[in-house]
Every structure is written in C-alpha cells, then in structure tokens.
Amino acid sequence: MAPTKPKKDMDDDMLEGAALSAGKTLEKAGVFKALLQPSAKALGDYWGKRTQQWVEGLNERRAKNVSQHMTKVKAVAKLSPPDVAPTERQFTSLLEWTSEAQTIDPEAEPELSALWQALLADILRNDPYADEMRVVLQEMTRADAQAFxxxxxMTGAQSSRSISHSPRADQVPVSPTSAALKDGGL
Structure with missing residues (x-):
C-alpha cells in the first residue's frame, strides 16, 4: 500500500495547484484582464439590467401619456378614432402626433397637454391645418403654452368648437388652435 499523505499536506497540494493554475492563467491572459474582467462583466450586467428597467418604465409612461391624452379627447370633445379607415394624411398625422405626445405627461404639463389634445381633436376631425399646428407645437415650451x-x-379668441372659456389647464378648449393658424396667428 502506498503511503498516504496526511490530510494537511493534501490541502496544501491542492492550494499549491490552484495557485500554480491561477499563476499560469494570469501569465497567459494578463494581470489586468484576469483581475478586471470579472468585475467589468458584473458591472456591465448590473447596468444592462438597470437600463432595461429604465427603458421598460419609459415605454410604460409613454403609453400611459398617449392613453390619457386620447381619453381626455374622447371625454371632452366626444371624439374617438374614426370607424372608417383614416385618410393617408390623418394616418401620418396620428403617427407623428403619437411620437410627440407620448413624451408629454398630462399631469406634469397640463397646458402643453391641452394643446396636444386639441391637435388630436383636429386630426380626428381631418382639419387641414393640423399638420401646421403640429409643427408649431413641436417647438412650444410649457411657458409658451401657458402664455398662448x-x-x-383674454382676447376671446376661442373657437366655436371650444368646450370651456377658462384658462385653467383642466378646462382648456379642446380645439382652439387651428383657428389661430387660419387667422395668421402664432
């Protein structure tokens, strides 16, 4: 029978082998790569998950914004997407409207939201000035919307399609904006 080494020696041999193996790995891969690669991977995984969560949250907020805008237009202007297929112009305008309106939170920016909701009403009514209004609204800030x-x-420039005569954001007319463009305003 071959003599067996005491257990302590066996552990020492295993540690020695592991150290030798690690040394060879460091020698082949480079010290910095061997030391930093696991940390960099863990950090990358962490930020990848955080970014994915952020994007998912952003998409949820944007979908909620669009839904709130549409709900308000349906309730106040008694309008909804047409039962018939939209015209090509309406379809394009709706896509462009969605792209912009999704970034506007109705709760945080009620005045700007009201104007974008008015634009949606104009698009659904197939208003010929809706595209021009969209261009104006894209450049408008919250302060611009409040001033407008x-x-x-104050000037009584409310459209005949207006719902309210109050400057409060929760009572702004749904579609006063096209009239201003037709008259050469803005």
Missing amino acids: LTMEY
Whole structure:
C-alpha cells in the first residue's frame, strides 16, 4: 500500500495547484484582464439590467401619456378614432402626433397637454391645418403654452368648437388652435 499523505499536506497540494493554475492563467491572459474582467462583466450586467428597467418604465409612461391624452379627447370633445379607415394624411398625422405626445405627461404639463389634445381633436376631425399646428407645437415650451392659452382666453379668441372659456389647464378648449393658424396667428 502506498503511503498516504496526511490530510494537511493534501490541502496544501491542492492550494499549491490552484495557485500554480491561477499563476499560469494570469501569465497567459494578463494581470489586468484576469483581475478586471470579472468585475467589468458584473458591472456591465448590473447596468444592462438597470437600463432595461429604465427603458421598460419609459415605454410604460409613454403609453400611459398617449392613453390619457386620447381619453381626455374622447371625454371632452366626444371624439374617438374614426370607424372608417383614416385618410393617408390623418394616418401620418396620428403617427407623428403619437411620437410627440407620448413624451408629454398630462399631469406634469397640463397646458402643453391641452394643446396636444386639441391637435388630436383636429386630426380626428381631418382639419387641414393640423399638420401646421403640429409643427408649431413641436417647438412650444410649457411657458409658451401657458402664455398662448392665457392670451387666447383674454382676447376671446376661442373657437366655436371650444368646450370651456377658462384658462385653467383642466378646462382648456379642446380645439382652439387651428383657428389661430387660419387667422395668421402664432
């Protein structure tokens, strides 16, 4: 029978073998790569998951924004997407409207939201000035929207399609904006 080494020696041999193996790995791969690669992978995995969560949250918020805009237009203007197929212009306008309106939170930016909701109403009504209004709204800030709605209220430039005569954001008219464009305003 071959003599067996005491257990302590066996552990020492295993540690020695592991150290030798690690040394060879470091020698082949490079010290920095061997030391940093596991950390970099873990960090990359962490930020990848965080980014994915952020994107999913962003998509949920954007879908909620569009839904809230559409719900408001349906409720206030009694409009909804047409039962018949939209015209090509309406379809293109709806896609462009969605692209922009999804970034506007109705709760955080009620005045700007009201104007984008008015634009949606104009698109659904197939208003010929809707595309021009969209271009104007794309450049508009929250302060611009507040000023526009206040001026519109104070001058009585409300459209005949208006729902309310109050400058409050929760009561702004749904579709006053095209009239301003037709008259050469904005």
